[in-house]
Amino acid sequence: MSTGTLTIDLDAIAANWAALDARTAVETAAVVKANGYGLGAGRVAATLKGAGARSFFVAMAEEGAAVRAAVGPDADICIFSGHMQGDADLLREEGLIPMLNSLDQVTRHLETLPEHPFGVQLDTGMNRLGMEWADWAAVAEDVLAQNPVLLMSHLACADEPDHPMNAYQLDVFTQMTEGLGVPRSLAATGGLLLGPEYHFDLTRPGIGLYGGLPYAQARAAVRLDLPVVQLRDLVAGEVVGYGNAWQAQRPSRIATVAAGYADGLMRALSDRVTFWAEDRPCPAVGRVSMDLICVDVTDLAEDPDHLTLIGRHQRVDRLAEAAGTIGYEMLTSLGHRYARRYLGG
Numbered sequence: 001m002s003t004g005t006l007t008i009d010l011d012a013i014a015a016n017w018a019a020l021d022a023r024t025a026v027e028t029a030a031v032v033k034a035n036g037y038g039l040g041a042g043r044v045a046a047t048l049k050g051a052g053a054r055s056f057f058v059a060m061a062e063e064g065a066a067v068r069a070a071v072g073p074d075a076d077i078c079i080f081s082g083h084m085q086g087d088a089d090l091l092r093e094e095g096l097i098p099m100l101n102s103l104d105q106v107t108r109h110l111e112t113l114p115e116h117p118f119g120v121q122l123d124t125g126m127n128r129l130g131m132e133w134a135d136w137a138a139v140a141e142d143v144l145a146q147n148p149v150l151l152m153s154h155l156a157c158a159d160e161p162d163h164p165m166n167a168y169q170l171d172v173f174t175q176m177t178e179g180l181g182v183p184r185s186l187a188a189t190g191g192l193l194l195g196p197e198y199h200f201d202l203t204r205p206g207i208g209l210y211g212g213l214p215y216a217q218a219r220a221a222v223r224l225d226l227p228v229v230q231l232r233d234l235v236a237g238e239v240v241g242y243g244n245a246w247q248a249q250r251p252s253r254i255a256t257v258a259a260g261y262a263d264g265l266m267r268a269l270s271d272r273v274t275f276w277a278e279d280r281p282c283p284a285v286g287r288v289s290m291d292l293i294c295v296d297v298t299d300l301a302e303d304p305d306h307l308t309l310i311g312r313h314q315r316v317d318r319l320a321e322a323a324g325t326i327g328y329e330m331l332t333s334l335g336h337r338y339a340r341r342y343l344g345g
C-alpha cells in the first residue's frame, strides 16, 4: 500500500450521535455536509440512519442527492443554502427540503415548487445566511400560510459557552419564532452543549459526531496511518528537505512517509507535528512537502513500516492546533488519496 490509510470508525460516529441525542429531549438530526466532514457522507448517513437519525442536513442540493441514495426515501434531507437558481429539479427528484434564506428564495420556491416542503432560515445576528428580522416580519404571515416544516437559525459563538452572543441570539430567535406553531432549531454541536433552552425541537450536530471539539467527550472517529517510503541515516550536520530547514544535531535515522500538503497536511505543520510509532513519539523534521514528510525515528528500537499521525495519542483537534486551524478544517482537508477503511456501521 503506497497511500496512507484513513480509518473511519462508524461505530464511534453512531455512539457520538446517540450520546448527543441522550443529552436532549428533542429530535437529533445529523449534519453530513462536505461529504460528511470529509469522512464519507453516504457511509456516515447510512450508519446514523441505522442508529435512529431521521433528519440530515447538507450545505447544497447536490450533496443531498448522495445522502438520499444512502438513506432511502423515508428520511428528511435539508439544504442549508436553501433553494438556489436551477435547483428545482434536483429538490423535487431527490425530495430535498431547502431552508429558504431570503425573500428571493421564498419567491423562487413558491413559484417553482409550490407544494414542495421547505424550511426558513432566519438571521439572528451572525449575518451569514438567513432572513433578517424586518424581512421576516414582512413575509412571515404569507410564508407561514404555506406550512414551513422548520424555522432555524445558527449561533455564531456557541463554542464559547460564556459568550454573551449566545443569550442574545437565543432571545432574538425566540422573539422571531415564538408561538408560530412551527418546529424550530437553533443548536449545532456547541449549542446543544449549552443546555436545554437552546434545544427547541431539533438539534443539528455535525463536528461532535465526528469526534471534534467542542464536544470534548466525543469518541475519536478517525485514525490516519502513513506508510514509510524510505529510511536513511544522516551524520550530524546533514540537512533534510526543502530549504535545508532542519539540520541533524546528532547521527539520525530519518523516515520519509507518504503524505503531504496535497493530502490535507498543511505546510504550516512543518516542524510542529509529532508522529507516533505505536506509543513512541517521533517528531516530523524539515518542511512538509506536497507528497512527503520526513520524520526523525532515531530513538526507535526498530524501523517502522508505517507511522500514525491521527490516533490514540493525537486527535484531530491537536493536529489542527499545530497547524493553526480548527478540527473542522483539518477533517475536511484530509485528502482524497488516502485509502478509506471503515470500521463497524
Ligand SMILES: *Cc1c(COP(=O)(O)O)cnc(C)c1O
Residues within 6 Å of the ligand: 031, 033, 080, 153, 154, 187, 188, 189, 190, 204, 205, 206, 207, 208
Ligand atoms: C455546519 C453547520 C451545523 C453543524 O455545526 P457543528 O458545529 O459541526 O455541529 C449546523 N447548522 C448549520 C447552519 C451549519 O452550517
